Amino acid sequence: NAGVTQTPKFRILKIGQSMTLQCTQDMNHNYMYWYRQDPGMGLKLIYYSVGAGITDKGEVPNGYNVSRSTTEDFPLRLELAAPSQTSVYFCASSPDRNSYNEQFFGPGTRLTVL
Amino acid sequence: AQSVTQLGSHVSVSEGALVLLRCNYSSSVPPYLFWYVQYPNQGLQLLLKYTTGATLVKGINGFEAEFKKSETSFHLTKPSAHMSDAAEYFCAVRTPNRDDKIIFGKGTRLHILP
Numbered sequence: 001n002a003g004v005t006q007t008p009k010f011r012i013l014k015i016g017q018s019m020t021l022q023c024t025q026d027m028n029h030n031y032m033y034w035y036r037q038d039p040g041m042g043l044k045l046i047y048y049s050v051g052a053g054i055t056d057k058g059e060v061p062n063g064y065n066v067s068r069s070t071t072e073d074f075p076l077r078l079e080l081a082a083p084s085q086t087s088v089y090f091c092a093s094s095p096d097r098n099s100y101n102e103q104f105f106g107p108g109t110r111l112t113v114l
Numbered sequence: 115a116q117s118v119t120q121l122g123s124h125v126s127v128s129e130g131a132l133v134l135l136r137c138n139y140s141s142s143v144p145p146y147l148f149w150y151v152q153y154p155n156q157g158l159q160l161l162l163k164y165t166t167g168a169t170l171v172k173g174i175n176g177f178e179a180e181f182k183k184s185e186t187s188f189h190l191t192k193p194s195a196h197m198s199d200a201a202e203y204f205c206a207v208r209t210p211n212r213d214d215k216i217i218f219g220k221g222t223r224l225h226i227l228p
Contacts, residue, residue, distance in 0.1 A: 004157075033215075040123055042204065042220035043158075058215070090157055102148055103216060105157035 002026050004106035006091050012112045013081040021076040021109050023091030031094045032074040033103060034058075034066065036087040043090065049074055081113045116141045116207050120219035128227045133177075133192040135222050137205030140186065147188040148206040148216065149179055158204060164188065175199070200226045 007022045025032065030051045035043040035058075045058030049068040063085060065077040074093075078085060088110050092103040121136040139145060146165050150158040162173025169181040175198075179190045188205060205219040 040220060043218040045215055048215065092158075102150075102160045102163055103158075105150075105159065107157045108155075 006106035029093035118219035126225040135190040
């Protein structure tokens, strides 16, 4: 049981380039989330999904897109990378809507946009 | 709306001393509360959570937290700090049966002095 896995671990992009951050979970969780973490700012929710085919915006969705075609995968797409998107990105999942269930986090992707 | 405030972005304690990390929340209904720990270059992992019942909650690695409704607080403590406790700690709140999202505080980095 690998939990939540993310690839790549590190990436450097040039301004205007695009990329997809991959996230996969093998716990059969319905709920999945994407966060970005900036120093001193905690975690900000970018997008989340409550099941395959359903996604919704979080607090900071601009500049990102997501899709959820399967229960396992929840990729995050950056279309036109900007320096403001330099951050550490975390994917997380939780089993269902029950609020007492914590979220399980992946190890993160450190992205630098130059 | 829910919110979480962590007092002190950095806290330093000597090895063997008491650890106290402060968290106050705002919620219109009794919330579910979480403490997560993040070790360097890793994702977040759950330390402990409060849902219902006993207000003193014990977690991993000797940490515990007490839910105080009258003070809207959920402070994290450990009687004796160890060098391995050096990490960043996040308090989080989730509204039962109302929201699919967890709101995170900005984090407190704990430094352990030899």
